[in-house]
Amino acid sequence: METLLQVKDVEKYYGNKSSLTKALDGISFTVEQGEFTAIMGASGSGKTTLLNCISTIDRVSAGQILLDGKDVTALKGDALTKFRREELGFIFQDFNLLDTLTAYENIALALSIKKTPVSEIAPKVREIAGQLQIEDVLNKYPYQLSGGQKQRVASARALVTEPKLVLADEPTGALDSKSAKMLLERFSDLNVLWNATILMVTHDSFSASYAKRILFIKDGRLFHELVRGGDSRKDFFNKIIDVVTLLGGDLSDAL
């Protein structure tokens, strides 16, 4: 396997000297091409900050993030635009749909930006909408959708371009268990069929059990790791529950 992502001693501070928040405190880990990794940790532990730094939405204060050996923190101009448009699928914690576009247009926009031929756009949107069961809401605007529907539209938008790296921030947070299962199975397919690399933040042990590896984050640092190995999803789920219970304290309160 090839290393796709290297996070090296990354620090991220918010605020100024009088009120400084260390959101990331020297975190390091690597992700291999084609790995499906979940990130767990209490609220405020730095999960969203980490994804935002990897996606280049946010700048690191110190350290490096290498993707395919290239430092994304140093990407500029066309190379940065190309990386964001063509290689990355981001599912945001707050969905980030464009309010003035319908669900269909929100999803189609991701393909237009990537310069997908016009004739391919409608079939691709219909296909992913079918898989995530949102066909009947495609003509609605975000304000007309439920939280779970918005989340699935946002997921469809991120996955429709078949990106190499999917960053998903609580993608199942607003979903009932059936919809969550559907989305997680779609992630697994993408992971297996296209060898997509997935980094998924979740509070939920069930969602995490679909991943092959779990990174536990506390106070902006990596402090535990679980690897699925040959375990079935159910056995892995039980191990995650054990860790979450054993770790105790503020982490278990939040998970």
Ligand SMILES: Nc1ncnc2c1ncn2[C@@H]1O[C@H](COP(=O)(O)OP(=O)(O)OP(=O)(O)O)[C@@H](O)[C@H]1O
């Ligand atoms: N833009 C910002 N300005 C100042 N502080 C911030 C900012 N964004 C995040 N923080 C702080 O950084 C820390 C990490 O926040 P982050 O959003 O990464 O947590 P999280 O693990 O995603 O939490 P949650 O599970 O609640 O989504 C928190 O203490 C938060 O208050």
Ligand SMILES: [Mg+2]
């Ligand atoms: Mg968050």
